[in-house]
Amino acid sequence: MNMHPLFPELPARLGRLGELAMDLWWSWNHQARAVFRTLDYTLWRATAHNPVLMLHQIDRTRLDRAAADPAFLAVYDQALAQLDRARSAESTWWTERCGHVPHRPVAYFSAEFAIHQSLPIYAGGLGVLAGDHCKEAGDLGLPFVGIGFMYPQGYFRQRVTADRQEEDYVSLSWENAPVEPASTPDGRDCVIAVPLGNRTVLVQVWRVRLGRTKLYLLDTNLEENAPWDRELSARLYGGDRETRVQQEIILGIGGVRALRALGTDPAVWHLNEGHAAFVVLQRIREHLDQGWQFSDALAEVRRTTVFTTHTPVPAGHDAFPFHMVETHLAGCWGSLGEFREDFLALGRHDNGSGTLFNMTALAIRSTGSTNAVSAVHRDVTERMWKPLWEETPGVLKPVTSVTNGIHLPTWVGAELARLLDHHAPEWRDRHDEPGLWDAILAVPDAEIWEMRQALRTALFSFIRERMRLRWTEGVSAPRVVSGGTLLDPHALTLGFARRFTGYKRPELIFHDPERLAAILNATRTPVQIVFAGKAHPADESGKHALQGVIRRASDPLFGGRIAFVDDYDLHVAHYFVQGCDVWLNNPRKPLEASGTSGMKASVNGVLHLSIGDGWWAEGFTGSNGWLVDPGTHTDDHDAQDAADAEALYRLLEEQVVPAFYDRDEHDVPTRWVRMVKEAIRTVSPTFSTRRMVKEYVERMYVPAFEQAAASR
Numbered sequence: 001m002n003m004h005p006l007f008p009e010l011p012a013r014l015g016r017l018g019e020l021a022m023d024l025w026w027s028w029n030h031q032a033r034a035v036f037r038t039l040d041y042t043l044w045r046a047t048a049h050n051p052v053l054m055l056h057q058i059d060r061t062r063l064d065r066a067a068a069d070p071a072f073l074a075v076y077d078q079a080l081a082q083l084d085r086a087r088s089a090e091s092t093w094w095t096e097r098c099g100h101v102p103h104r105p106v107a108y109f110s111a112e113f114a115i116h117q118s119l120p121i122y123a124g125g126l127g128v129l130a131g132d133h134c135k136e137a138g139d140l141g142l143p144f145v146g147i148g149f150m151y152p153q154g155y156f157r158q159r160v161t162a163d164r165q166e167e168d169y170v171s172l173s174w175e176n177a178p179v180e181p182a183s184t185p186d187g188r189d190c191v192i193a194v195p196l197g198n199r200t201v202l203v204q205v206w207r208v209r210l211g212r213t214k215l216y217l218l219d220t221n222l223e224e225n226a227p228w229d230r231e232l233s234a235r236l237y238g239g240d241r242e243t244r245v246q247q248e249i250i251l252g253i254g255g256v257r258a259l260r261a262l263g264t265d266p267a268v269w270h271l272n273e274g275h276a277a278f279v280v281l282q283r284i285r286e287h288l289d290q291g292w293q294f295s296d297a298l299a300e301v302r303r304t305t306v307f308t309t310h311t312p313v314p315a316g317h318d319a320f321p322f323h324m325v326e327t328h329l330a331g332c333w334g335s336l337g338e339f340r341e342d343f344l345a346l347g348r349h350d351n352g353s354g355t356l357f358n359m360t361a362l363a364i365r366s367t368g369s370t371n372a373v374s375a376v377h378r379d380v381t382e383r384m385w386k387p388l389w390e391e392t393p394g395v396l397k398p399v400t401s402v403t404n405g406i407h408l409p410t411w412v413g414a415e416l417a418r419l420l421d422h423h424a425p426e427w428r429d430r431h432d433e434p435g436l437w438d439a440i441l442a443v444p445d446a447e448i449w450e451m452r453q454a455l456r457t458a459l460f461s462f463i464r465e466r467m468r469l470r471w472t473e474g475v476s477a478p479r480v481v482s483g484g485t486l487l488d489p490h491a492l493t494l495g496f497a498r499r500f501t502g503y504k505r506p507e508l509i510f511h512d513p514e515r516l517a518a519i520l521n522a523t524r525t526p527v528q529i530v531f532a533g534k535a536h537p538a539d540e541s542g543k544h545a546l547q548g549v550i551r552r553a554s555d556p557l558f559g560g561r562i563a564f565v566d567d568y569d570l571h572v573a574h575y576f577v578q579g580c581d582v583w584l585n586n587p588r589k590p591l592e593a594s595g596t597s598g599m600k601a602s603v604n605g606v607l608h609l610s611i612g613d614g615w616w617a618e619g620f621t622g623s624n625g626w627l628v629d630p631g632t633h634t635d636d637h638d639a640q641d642a643a644d645a646e647a648l649y650r651l652l653e654e655q656v657v658p659a660f661y662d663r664d665e666h667d668v669p670t671r672w673v674r675m676v677k678e679a680i681r682t683v684s685p686t687f688s689t690r691r692m693v694k695e696y697v698e699r700m701y702v703p704a705f706e707q708a709a710a711s712r
């Protein structure tokens, strides 16, 4: 019996393999990963861990052999039993904690979701957070649906020629991606209509399976739509302001309509960043259609909507001229038309250079709780939006914060997971309990060091294979060098991988090139730095910084000890945050709202070397990494850069390098290993999405659920 129409050729004994490949839950379950890894390891690597593509390419003989191999079948059967358990709604944390609230879902809206590299609908940290939130919500048993965009061309793929980033948009190969058409309760493909200006755009809804969580993705590329409308959802963060406002109307208004068409009745609505704030327009309108007053409808929407803001950078908040918003919303008003001015006033905001319709202002004014993503960011957000809190005291609650986290099963490296299975076997189920992690202190130093070496080795073989591939694809010889072929697998390795943009200061470490060269080229204590990251196509300064780093990577001054790895994505991120020794993070304070890559690094024992911004202001204990503290704060950027760079060099010279190269008689760096243990022990429980999602449940979702129940 074969259960999946996409994979008709599977042997009967492996009939559910297609179902497993189409549920991205496999990506964070170690048994399910083992199924695909052992099925055909070469193909697993060649497809960048894409089981759907694997099943389309695999040899029949391999499948037959697996179907007759008892060891393989044992893992396969266990994985499927776990999949069935992961899909059932019984006996979860949620049913125990929240049995009293109605079993209606939380609807989580986000412009991007980073679940797995085979679904390229994310650009960076915001998407990773959204993806990790969905995974954790499922693990905890929350009734939860995510809503976002399909983006058939995704975010761009980065290619590096001699010294520059080039952007490719690659159309998704649908048959090789884990998406399927979503269907309505009566079994038809879900297609909805969204009024846009004076026309109607049709939107197809796709479904991604994530265990018990559903993720729905909106796509305007339908034949019935005009060519320009078909392009609306083609690319993430592509196009101009007009495109952006139309995308946001589709996400907010279309997203609510899609949920209705799918028969989903959310009790709580979570807006991840302001992009989705038009959700409130559609929901107010729904209440007006049922005969409510505007003020009551707004109050009800506030009671049941939660907003998370993510950036202290003013340009990161979408704002549009009023005429632009009015043009594109023209067909959306319906019964809300009479209250159009009241609604538009909810988004009014003067950013200092004029009054615009601001999506963050709309979200703050029309939701019941606004939260920032770290304690430092909370203070910055409150200052930024002070006029809003002051205008209507009482109605608007001040901003709170829920510090971000990462989904541990996604980010912990395989070698570390094996070690934890041995020394703290309950870690998979109870990893937000701080006490459980004390077990790491008793692990022999040599074992920890071996784990770190194994993860580092995996990074270097990944980098070398990538450059080998690029070489066969025709990149130049200098680019083979700058791509990392000269790196030393035993040298202290710093990693810097994130979006290339001004405030993250990717070039800070080059502030004094001679001093850096001396650190890198020290004969007995060599140091190397691996970089990766994309610059947004419209971010000229980000692109310039990227070019600067690539040039330095091929500058003989630095001895081949700097590398730039192209096309940063989830796949590259996994190798980096697990395989480096030190994770470098030097944003211009206080512009990093939280940051999450340092959490991913720390839980793998990659020591964080960071400015005290975002989560590190809470996470640094004194013994689990290093704090780059210049002791001064000034608005003069040049002076701040100089002071921060000086503090960074001093830490490297006086602490980081000596600790790494100070070895015992078995060549184990015991001081270093002690810090590795502290990083794993202190960061894993607290900066996990398990802690984070539980906090959202207790502080935001449960009160909203109770309100929703009370007002029914």
Ligand SMILES: *Cc1c(COP(=O)(O)O)cnc(C)c1O
Pocket: 123, 124, 125, 126, 128, 497, 498, 499, 568, 569, 570, 573, 594, 595, 596, 597, 598, 600
């Ligand atoms: C975690 C992650 C980010 C976020 O990195 P920050 O340094 O926290 O900004 C961005 N991109 C990818 C692919 C990631 O995995």
